[in-house]
Amino acid sequence: KQEVTQIPAALSVPEGENLVLNCSFTDSAIYNLQWFRQDPGKGLTSLLLIQSSQREQTSGRLNASLDKSSGRSTLYIAASQPGDSATYLCAVKDDYKLSFGAGTTVTVRA
Amino acid sequence: EAEVAQSPRYKITEKSQAVAFWCDPISGHATLYWYRQILGQGPELLVQFQDESVVDDSQLPKDRFSAERLKGVDSTLKIQPAELGDSAMYLCASSLEARPQETQYFGPGTRLLVL
Numbered sequence: 001k002q003e004v005t006q007i008p009a010a011l012s013v014p015e016g017e018n019l020v021l022n023c024s025f026t027d028s029a030i031y032n033l034q035w036f037r038q039d040p041g042k043g044l045t046s047l048l049l050i051q052s053s054q055r056e057q058t059s060g061r062l063n064a065s066l067d068k069s070s071g072r073s074t075l076y077i078a079a080s081q082p083g084d085s086a087t088y089l090c091a092v093k094d095d096y097k098l099s100f101g102a103g104t105t106v107t108v109r110a
Numbered sequence: 111e112a113e114v115a116q117s118p119r120y121k122i123t124e125k126s127q128a129v130a131f132w133c134d135p136i137s138g139h140a141t142l143y144w145y146r147q148i149l150g151q152g153p154e155l156l157v158q159f160q161d162e163s164v165v166d167d168s169q170l171p172k173d174r175f176s177a178e179r180l181k182g183v184d185s186t187l188k189i190q191p192a193e194l195g196d197s198a199m200y201l202c203a204s205s206l207e208a209r210p211q212e213t214q215y216f217g218p219g220t221r222l223l224v225l
Contacts, residue, residue, distance in 0.1 A: 100152025101152050
């Protein structure tokens with residue numbers, strides 16, 4: 001069974017600092033990995049999707065890397081802003097099923 | 111931009127009552143998913159539909175939960191009777207097909223509180 005772990009569970013940084021969020025998974029036989037953002041009491045917003053053949057994906061201030069062989073992904077958010085405060089979840093897809101981590105809750109202090 | 115619609119957004123019910131949630135996927139999406147997210151945890155798949163057929167309901171507590179997608183479009187998830195442990199966010203998602211590389215698009219969720 002795929003296990004997805006996100007460390008740390010919570011993170012608080014001052015505005016302007018770069019954020020580094022980590023995700024690890026136990027079974028490297030994945031099709032893709034996705035990073036989501038979830039605001040309190042809301043649904044999931046997809047941020048980036050990395051196919052298993054890719055090493056990274058970028059969108060604006062966000063960059064996600066994937067090292068499938070070691071079972072790790074990192075989400076970088078450059079120059080954080082208070083609006084980046086949210087919970088970030090990673091999810092891996094294997095055999096058509098999406099398995100989620102518990103998320104990292106980020107607070108960006110103004 | 112097309113979105114997954116869910117209703118209600120919030121539901122408060124008493125233990126042993128019946129509740130139902132509705133989901134309307136993005137038009138043309140053949141695959142529909144129901145997830146449950148307990149506070150502080152990631153979502154877990156309850157049931158997956160391909161058109162009107164159930165593909166995976168291995169994690170659905172079938173003694174009290176049921177799901178249907180009669181015409182292969184919108185879907186209803188029902189809980190009867192509700193228990194305190196059912197308090198959670200219920201998320202619906204859809205994708206064009208069930209292929210692994212397809213992105214799942216999530217709705218806003220229904221937050222359930224069982225008293």
